[in-house]
Amino acid sequence: MPTVLVTGAAGQVGREVMALDWPGWRLVGVDRDQLDITDANAVAAFTQRERPDLILNCAAHTAVDRAESEAELSDAINRAGPAHLAATGVPMVHISTDYVFDGRPGRPWREGDATGPLGVYGRTKLAGEQAVAATAGRWAVLRTAWVFGRHGANFVKTMLRLAAERDELRVVGDQQGGPTPADAIAAACQTIGLALLDRANVNGIYHFAGAPPTTWAGFAQAILAASAAHGRRVVPVRAIATADYPTPAKRPANSVLDCTLIHTTFGIAQPDWRAALVRMMPELVS
Ligand SMILES: NC(=O)c1ccc[n+]([C@@H]2O[C@H](COP(=O)([O-])OP(=O)(O)OC[C@H]3O[C@@H](n4cnc5c(N)ncnc54)[C@H](OP(=O)(O)O)[C@@H]3O)[C@@H](O)[C@H]2O)c1
Numbered sequence: 001m002p003t004v005l006v007t008g009a010a011g012q013v014g015r016e017v018m019a020l021d022w023p024g025w026r027l028v029g030v031d032r033d034q035l036d037i038t039d040a041n042a043v044a045a046f047t048q049r050e051r052p053d054l055i056l057n058c059a060a061h062t063a064v065d066r067a068e069s070e071a072e073l074s075d076a077i078n079r080a081g082p083a084h085l086a087a088t089g090v091p092m093v094h095i096s097t098d099y100v101f102d103g104r105p106g107r108p109w110r111e112g113d114a115t116g117p118l119g120v121y122g123r124t125k126l127a128g129e130q131a132v133a134a135t136a137g138r139w140a141v142l143r144t145a146w147v148f149g150r151h152g153a154n155f156v157k158t159m160l161r162l163a164a165e166r167d168e169l170r171v172v173g174d175q176q177g178g179p180t181p182a183d184a185i186a187a188a189c190q191t192i193g194l195a196l197l198d199r200a201n202v203n204g205i206y207h208f209a210g211a212p213p214t215t216w217a218g219f220a221q222a223i224l225a226a227s228a229a230h231g232r233r234v235v236p237v238r239a240i241a242t243a244d245y246p247t248p249a250k251r252p253a254n255s256v257l258d259c260t261l262i263h264t265t266f267g268i269a270q271p272d273w274r275a276a277l278v279r280m281m282p283e284l285v286s
Contacts, residue, residue, distance in 0.1 A: 001026045004193065005052035007037055007085065008059025012152035013095060016186035017056055028052065032059070037081030047088045054193045055092040057085055060125070064099065067121040068248040078124035083131035091138035091196045093189045098145035098177060098209070100126040103252020108213075110258045111143075111205045119249035129205065138196045138203060142189060142262075145209040145255050146219070148273075149182025150283050155216070159223045160284060163235050169224075173217035173239025177255035178209030181276035188268050195266055202265060207257035210273030215239065219273075226277045230285045 002025055008014040009029030018029045028050055035046050037059050047055075061067060061077040082094050101109050102116030117123040129141045148154040162169055188208050195202055214222070217239035224234045242251070262268045 002053040003028055003050060004054045004056060005047070005050060005090070006030070007035060007055065007057045011058050011060070011062075012147055012149050012154060012182045013185050013189075014058035015151040016149060016183040017058060017189060019183070020186055020190055022190075037084060038076040040080075040084045040087075043084040043088065047090060052090050054197060055085055055088070055090050056189050056193055057082055057092060057094045058189075060095070061121070064119065064121045064251070065248040067124070068119060071120045071124075074120050074124045075127070078121070079127035079131060082128040086132045086135040086137070086139065089135070089137045091193070092132065093140045093142060093193045093196065094128065094132045095185070095189070096129050096141050096143045096205075097122065097125045098143060098255040098257055099252060100129070100143065101252055101255070103175075103254045105254045108256040108258035109207065109254075111207055111261055118252060121249060133205075140192045140196055140203065141205045142185070142192065143205060143207050143257060144180050144185050145257060146177045146179040147182050147185065148179055148277075150280055151182070155179075155219065156223050156277070156284055159220045160227055160232065163224055163227070163233055166235060168235055169220055169237045170240045170245070171217040171220040171237055172242050172245050173215045174242055175251055175253050175255065176213050176215055178211060178213050178257060178270070179219050179273040179277075180208065180210040181271055181273060181280070184210070184271040184276065188262070188266075191266055191268055206262040206265065207259050208262050208268065209257040209259060209270065210276070211259075211270040212272075213256045222274055222277060226281045227285055230281060232285055
């Protein structure tokens with residue numbers, strides 16, 4: 001029976017990959033405690049023992065602001081980790097981010113557009129992509145954005161908590177992006193991973209994000225509206241400027257990803273994040 005190795009299996013996306021059906025496959029999920037991807041020897045020993053046919057790398061250092069003061073750790077997890085996994089030669093799907101772009105306003109970002117990360121997180125994630133792409137084997141990089149889901153910390157859970165505590169939410173309204181359900185990312189990774197094994201010449205970078213584009217303030221409004229159906233308090237959301245919400249890491253103003261290529265190559269459509277929000281809300285408010 002073929003084996004799929006999922007790294008970062010306890011994260012937002014990792015848990016959704018573990019929850020998918022994998023008919024005919026042996027599913028091995030590991031998080032930092034079982035396999036620290038920054039340890040090259042551990043990665044080599046683990047893969048020699050388990051002999052995976054496919055790796056889905058969901059492990060990452062995702063704390064965008066903390067990365068500014070943890071550059072070494074961020075580099076170890078976001079660049080060296082994927083490089084060690086790629087060095088095994090096992091076909092691999094690696095997840096990356098919209099934050100590899102500088103966020104210049106204009107059209108949605110395509111895969112071939114020039115990158116220009118604004119901070120440590122984006123820089124180390126870009127270096128991770130490059131390490132994966134440098135391998136001779138089969139690989140795909142899935143760049144996604146604004147991840148939310150049932151598991152782990154995310155923007156949706158933060159907004160629900162703050163709405164219960166405050167009379168008004170002040171949320172950034174001048175950054176554009178596509179909120180993306182974690183379970184849809186998991187399903188896309190599975191489809192691409194299986195295609196990597198079945199089809200030649202699908203190596204590459206693919207963009208995948210929810211539609212339609214919105215701002216963090218727009219996302220917050222939709223979250224509160226969806227939670228009202230479950231008796232949650234709705235408070236006004238005031239859109240503020242990025243300049244009025246200083247953070248250690250600079251964030252791109254335009255994070256919208258053009259997701260045409262993943263559709264034409266694999267038939268994977270952009271998920272509607274508003275429908276996903278409504279679907280997940282019973283679990284999120286409970
Ligand atoms: N979250 C977003 O909004 C967002 C946006 C764009 C792209 N992405 C990308 O999407 C992917 C999945 O993100 P996510 O939101 O699911 O992240 P997450 O919830 O932070 O999960 C990442 C997982 O990786 C684990 N990990 C960290 N260091 C590790 C190491 N050295 N070895 C093994 N595992 C390690 C973490 O464990 P600990 O909890 O112990 O650290 C955690 O379980 C990442 O590649 C991320 O860059 C995320």
